[in-house]
Amino acid sequence: MPAQQRDLRPQGRKTVGQLLDAAVSVLAAMGYQAARVEDIVRAAKTSHGTFYLYFANKEDLLRSLAQECSEDMNRLADQLGPVGRGDDGLAELRAWILDFSNTYQRHAPVIRAWSEQQVQGPEMEELGLQAFDQITSRLVARLEVVARSASAAEPEKAAVALLALLERFSYFRISRRLYADTDEWLDTLAVMVHCGFFGGGRPPRR
Amino acid sequence: MPAQQRDLRPQGRKTVGQLLDAAVSVLAAMGYQAARVEDIVRAAKTSHGTFYLYFANKEDLLRSLAQECSEDMNRLADQLGPVGRGDDGLAELRAWILDFSNTYQRHAPVIRAWSEQQVQGPEMEELGLQAFDQITSRLVARLEVVARSASAAEPEKAAVALLALLERFSYFRISRRLYADTDEWLDTLAVMVHCGFFGGGRPPRR
Amino acid sequence: MPAQQRDLRPQGRKTVGQLLDAAVSVLAAMGYQAARVEDIVRAAKTSHGTFYLYFANKEDLLRSLAQECSEDMNRLADQLGPVGRGDDGLAELRAWILDFSNTYQRHAPVIRAWSEQQVQGPEMEELGLQAFDQITSRLVARLEVVARSASAAEPEKAAVALLALLERFSYFRISRRLYADTDEWLDTLAVMVHCGFFGGGRPPRR
Amino acid sequence: MPAQQRDLRPQGRKTVGQLLDAAVSVLAAMGYQAARVEDIVRAAKTSHGTFYLYFANKEDLLRSLAQECSEDMNRLADQLGPVGRGDDGLAELRAWILDFSNTYQRHAPVIRAWSEQQVQGPEMEELGLQAFDQITSRLVARLEVVARSASAAEPEKAAVALLALLERFSYFRISRRLYADTDEWLDTLAVMVHCGFFGGGRPPRR
DNA sequence: GATGAATGAGATTTCATTCAT
DNA sequence: TATGAATGAAATCTCATTCAT
Numbered sequence: 001m002p003a004q005q006r007d008l009r010p011q012g013r014k015t016v017g018q019l020l021d022a023a024v025s026v027l028a029a030m031g032y033q034a035a036r037v038e039d040i041v042r043a044a045k046t047s048h049g050t051f052y053l054y055f056a057n058k059e060d061l062l063r064s065l066a067q068e069c070s071e072d073m074n075r076l077a078d079q080l081g082p083v084g085r086g087d088d089g090l091a092e093l094r095a096w097i098l099d100f101s102n103t104y105q106r107h108a109p110v111i112r113a114w115s116e117q118q119v120q121g122p123e124m125e126e127l128g129l130q131a132f133d134q135i136t137s138r139l140v141a142r143l144e145v146v147a148r149s150a151s152a153a154e155p156e157k158a159a160v161a162l163l164a165l166l167e168r169f170s171y172f173r174i175s176r177r178l179y180a181d182t183d184e185w186l187d188t189l190a191v192m193v194h195c196g197f198f199g200g201g202r203p204p205r206r
Numbered sequence: 207m208p209a210q211q212r213d214l215r216p217q218g219r220k221t222v223g224q225l226l227d228a229a230v231s232v233l234a235a236m237g238y239q240a241a242r243v244e245d246i247v248r249a250a251k252t253s254h255g256t257f258y259l260y261f262a263n264k265e266d267l268l269r270s271l272a273q274e275c276s277e278d279m280n281r282l283a284d285q286l287g288p289v290g291r292g293d294d295g296l297a298e299l300r301a302w303i304l305d306f307s308n309t310y311q312r313h314a315p316v317i318r319a320w321s322e323q324q325v326q327g328p329e330m331e332e333l334g335l336q337a338f339d340q341i342t343s344r345l346v347a348r349l350e351v352v353a354r355s356a357s358a359a360e361p362e363k364a365a366v367a368l369l370a371l372l373e374r375f376s377y378f379r380i381s382r383r384l385y386a387d388t389d390e391w392l393d394t395l396a397v398m399v400h401c402g403f404f405g406g407g408r409p410p411r412r
Numbered sequence: 413m414p415a416q417q418r419d420l421r422p423q424g425r426k427t428v429g430q431l432l433d434a435a436v437s438v439l440a441a442m443g444y445q446a447a448r449v450e451d452i453v454r455a456a457k458t459s460h461g462t463f464y465l466y467f468a469n470k471e472d473l474l475r476s477l478a479q480e481c482s483e484d485m486n487r488l489a490d491q492l493g494p495v496g497r498g499d500d501g502l503a504e505l506r507a508w509i510l511d512f513s514n515t516y517q518r519h520a521p522v523i524r525a526w527s528e529q530q531v532q533g534p535e536m537e538e539l540g541l542q543a544f545d546q547i548t549s550r551l552v553a554r555l556e557v558v559a560r561s562a563s564a565a566e567p568e569k570a571a572v573a574l575l576a577l578l579e580r581f582s583y584f585r586i587s588r589r590l591y592a593d594t595d596e597w598l599d600t601l602a603v604m605v606h607c608g609f610f611g612g613g614r615p616p617r618r
Numbered sequence: 619m620p621a622q623q624r625d626l627r628p629q630g631r632k633t634v635g636q637l638l639d640a641a642v643s644v645l646a647a648m649g650y651q652a653a654r655v656e657d658i659v660r661a662a663k664t665s666h667g668t669f670y671l672y673f674a675n676k677e678d679l680l681r682s683l684a685q686e687c688s689e690d691m692n693r694l695a696d697q698l699g700p701v702g703r704g705d706d707g708l709a710e711l712r713a714w715i716l717d718f719s720n721t722y723q724r725h726a727p728v729i730r731a732w733s734e735q736q737v738q739g740p741e742m743e744e745l746g747l748q749a750f751d752q753i754t755s756r757l758v759a760r761l762e763v764v765a766r767s768a769s770a771a772e773p774e775k776a777a778v779a780l781l782a783l784l785e786r787f788s789y790f791r792i793s794r795r796l797y798a799d800t801d802e803w804l805d806t807l808a809v810m811v812h813c814g815f816f817g818g819g820r821p822p823r824r
Numbered sequence: 825g826a827t828g829a830a831t832g833a834g835a836t837t838t839c840a841t842t843c844a845t
Numbered sequence: 846t847a848t849g850a851a852t853g854a855a856a857t858c859t860c861a862t863t864c865a866t
Contacts, residue, residue, distance in 0.1 A: 033239035157394040164374030188363045196402030445651035569806040576786030600775040608814025
């Protein structure tokens, strides 16, 4: 079984890296289902056989990518500090949204595969839910600080809504519509989120 | 090729209906790419041959569904009246969001296929963009009424963001999380959107 | 899952038959491992896809053949009546050995696959052992009649040895050596077995 | 191609030994066709590259094993002395059968590959037939001594039958049935063969 | 109108063998 | 001498589409 990377020498490690990178671009461009192993292999400038030397099959590759993604997402969650109502909070938020969007960009294919639930298997499911929960609960924590007064929404639900908003924004950003304008979009989003979710633009809580 | 359904006797119409319904559930469950004609045909309790009696090919089926979807979406856009800052506006908004979400539910597979890109010919592309524009521009019109004062965002960008939010919400609603609680979710969302996008909860513009 | 034959119309039944027949000759000629699906399909004058319409894979085909084989073997066991020490017994035995050998000939590939234990799976194992036991215990029953006096061997062990002898004989008969001479071989074997296992050529038991 | 092992340093000789031993167990377990070089190499705790350092290819390995087997078989043939009708003959026979069976055990995979045909080139064929003839003709010689009177069978045919019996017995012994009981089995077989083929248990020829 | 059967192009996967270190 | 990495030809398997009844 040539599945997971065993120890691997530098050479092998390099090849695995090429394959993973190639997979990211190819999956981003065509989606998981449509991408053929051949496409990935060609992009990685390696051979068909080599692919199966490091991954049991296409799904196994996705699992590897999901692992990476999950780690990055958890890191992202840790990075969001408290978001105050003032301009500092706005700036903090804007930076984090950009970080989120960039991370999403790298992992878009995995996230898409997750949400399209096309690749089953409990392990995948597990990873996806865990990443989702991790980031959601961090958002909840940050939203609770500003509490009721800022919004009628319960923090749990607001967090999910916020995540949805960010995800779609990031998706649109790469998918087709919002090529340019990234800065303006970020401004718009940051203000909107700051104001709608974090009580931005109102007097600080006493 | 016996493509589009021209005039059909009742029997034929029934069969087409079965196929379309089956397609909706199967595509919702597996996505367009992963769904095999066999899956659809089995769900419709009919045969392989019959499928090609009514559709030129798999893509043609998707086109049919997209047609339906596009119509419903346009109708939806027409339904959104002005959204005032008061409780009436909130109620109006809430009702519309529910309508949106239900419509999405039926058409989720098509919308997913639209955003998956890579699947479709120009005709599909056309239908998708048109539906998207239709609904976006109606949102823009409604947002413009409340204008600058309510939000720092330009209406065009805010409309896209709002649509994204609604789409993801609807998606989450059917995909796995948020089964129950629909009412509470609607309340939360309505308030959030009303407040964040339509200046809800502030004094009416002079 | 296109595995086992569901109901099947005449046409389909015919095709399955062609495939099974083709498989028998091809497997006999090349052995299970070496035979490619392509070989079988070509011999059956049908297409690659058709094969997978009726069998999940090569192993599934072998399972089908094993089923047939198992049935024939059981029938064979039932056919062996008592074997007396006189010329009648000899004739009876000779006829049965021929029957055995012919049956073996048809099912040689399956039996070989069984004994080479190359295709695992409990179901296969089960079928093989059951056929083996069935025929062994019938032999034991027949050998017990002539009992100790005829041979020093315990009937159980003698039965296994006899079966081994018959199997190898049948195998050699088709494999390469004993093309011609079948009649003489049968005479030789029958006498040998009659004498060595059934007390042939000695005075009947009182 | 670094085919045959010419002169080897101790290290190299050890590695070849590991490979051959590993091959014996792996081939015994899976058969020649099904065994992958990878399996053998892993069992030998060495690497892919090393394999091809000592053998030109998979078939070359089999050839090496066949060489060994052929030699042992010839030695075995030489070892069978005259088999008298008395208890001495029985003991002689019993010992030889055990020897045969043990030798077979070591070489089972090769013998199986021989009979599987379709695997080998002319050299293999040659080796196999030679070994077979060698041992058969020795058996014929021994059987002729007891001649007609003991059995109605012609010695040539009886020899083949005897060989078949011994081969299958040895095969069953390792394959799955008959684990324990070796001694009893030997007793049974020896008596049976002595009596059925060598006129054992009857008055010596005058 | 309806259906099961058939097809074959194309995707996935395996594995003996060669290569570079 | 030894090894992990790489390769590609060949095998297995899938599935949208066409066919015959």
